[in-house]
Amino acid sequence: MTIDALIVGAGFSGSVIARLLAENTKAKILVIDSRDHIGGNCYDYVNQYGIRVSKYGAHLFHTKRQDVWDFISSYGTWEPWEHKVLAKIYPRDGCDESVHVPVPVCIQTIQQLYDPSIETEEDMRRWLAEETKNVINSGPFKNSMESAVARFGCRIYNDFFRNYTWKQWNKYPDNLDSSVLERIPLRYDRDDRYFTDPIQMLPSCGYTQVFDQLLDHPQIEIKLSTDYFLERHCFNGVQFTVFTGPIDGYFASYGLDRLEYRSLHFEDFNINVEQNDAVVQPASVVNEPSMRVPYTRTVEFKQFLNQRSPYSTLVREYSSSFGEPYYPVPNDQNLKLYSKYQQLAVKETGKERRNVQFLGRLANYKYLNMDQAIGNALDHWQQWKTEGFLKEMVA
Numbered sequence: 001m002t003i004d005a006l007i008v009g010a011g012f013s014g015s016v017i018a019r020l021l022a023e024n025t026k027a028k029i030l031v032i033d034s035r036d037h038i039g040g041n042c043y044d045y046v047n048q049y050g051i052r053v054s055k056y057g058a059h060l061f062h063t064k065r066q067d068v069w070d071f072i073s074s075y076g077t078w079e080p081w082e083h084k085v086l087a088k089i090y091p092r093d094g095c096d097e098s099v100h101v102p103v104p105v106c107i108q109t110i111q112q113l114y115d116p117s118i119e120t121e122e123d124m125r126r127w128l129a130e131e132t133k134n135v136i137n138s139g140p141f142k143n144s145m146e147s148a149v150a151r152f153g154c155r156i157y158n159d160f161f162r163n164y165t166w167k168q169w170n171k172y173p174d175n176l177d178s179s180v181l182e183r184i185p186l187r188y189d190r191d192d193r194y195f196t197d198p199i200q201m202l203p204s205c206g207y208t209q210v211f212d213q214l215l216d217h218p219q220i221e222i223k224l225s226t227d228y229f230l231e232r233h234c235f236n237g238v239q240f241t242v243f244t245g246p247i248d249g250y251f252a253s254y255g256l257d258r259l260e261y262r263s264l265h266f267e268d269f270n271i272n273v274e275q276n277d278a279v280v281q282p283a284s285v286v287n288e289p290s291m292r293v294p295y296t297r298t299v300e301f302k303q304f305l306n307q308r309s310p311y312s313t314l315v316r317e318y319s320s321s322f323g324e325p326y327y328p329v330p331n332d333q334n335l336k337l338y339s340k341y342q343q344l345a346v347k348e349t350g351k352e353r354r355n356v357q358f359l360g361r362l363a364n365y366k367y368l369n370m371d372q373a374i375g376n377a378l379d380h381w382q383q384w385k386t387e388g389f390l391k392e393m394v395a
């Protein structure tokens, strides 16, 4: 078919825009992805043991935005799911005894690890005040060590954050911008849920079904295993392109340095647990802040939505500097470099008859939760409508 709009990337950013274009315009839309599946990093599948596994790490949907939920809940079927995470802590150096405690840090965490007498929010505040009394506790903080110690004190910092940050970022917190650990929540109450957003859901039949339905429209064609960078010459005449791939790849010929990312490697193993409802670890996700193991966390997928199987599939996550881009590294150098790419993107977007829009986590060099990726796509759509620049395509 002749196409009016090209969408590069079949993750949430690209798929939501494709759907909005299809429903609101006469445009013929082509969605391409370099991978052999739709869904971007949210892609999941059922493995040989009948367990739904997310190929690129556990994905829990949560949002405060009602408009995002109203939009996405009409694709696939969803059910409530409140996520909980435990961290495996070794309280005594040199001793193999470990405890599993809730994260984010809340009253139960302190009770189990440091002081069983902590009962109320007032106790918690008093305990933290005592822990932080001898440290710099007002900003601006120079780095993430200072910002974390100011809120949590040295014990929690050492048990939970120092080595975990090293494993995750290959840098200790004193070499990372203060904002990285400032984002870590701290609870003064007994709320041991990982997220506090009012809407917390999982798709009953997986994210891939949500994407199947989002992209199921007569005006949308999908071409997988198609890399834009290898085939962009084929799309020169396309009126409108939404690019959700890596921005430094798009402008690779401009000679700027490449942006820095952290990547992940996954190691899965299956255990015969014999009973359909038996599980291996005490929570679906167990964080590993200690240096005793090289991985950062273990996910037991069977626990999401209480799946049943005589087996259990566990996946260990290793953070690394090499491989597919997952997490932008937010330091001064990278953010300055990104702003140069952003200037190129602004020029590209404005080029006459070559409307290119840059959307999503890779094009914006920003970690986005799923609801933020969906929300950004909805917001951009509204803005484009207001500006009227899609009028040639609008029905």
Ligand code: FDA
Binding pocket: 008, 009, 010, 011, 012, 013, 014, 032, 033, 034, 035, 039, 040, 041, 042, 056, 057, 058, 059, 060, 061, 062, 226, 227, 228, 229, 244, 245, 246, 249, 264, 326, 327, 359, 360, 361, 362, 368, 369, 370, 371, 373
């Ligand atoms: P996404 O990466 O999904 O899609 C971009 C697509 O573009 C990819 O499919 C890619 O193949 C394609 N592409 C790139 N270059 C291309 C090219 N040259 N040609 C063609 N195609 C190209 N969020 C949340 O809310 N709850 C959670 O629990 C988690 N968990 C989580 C775990 C891990 C390990 C990570 C890394 C991330 C999360 N997230 C999350 C975030 C979530 O994955 C993220 O919000 C969405 O994937 C963003 O969707 P995008 O469409 O922007 O990118």
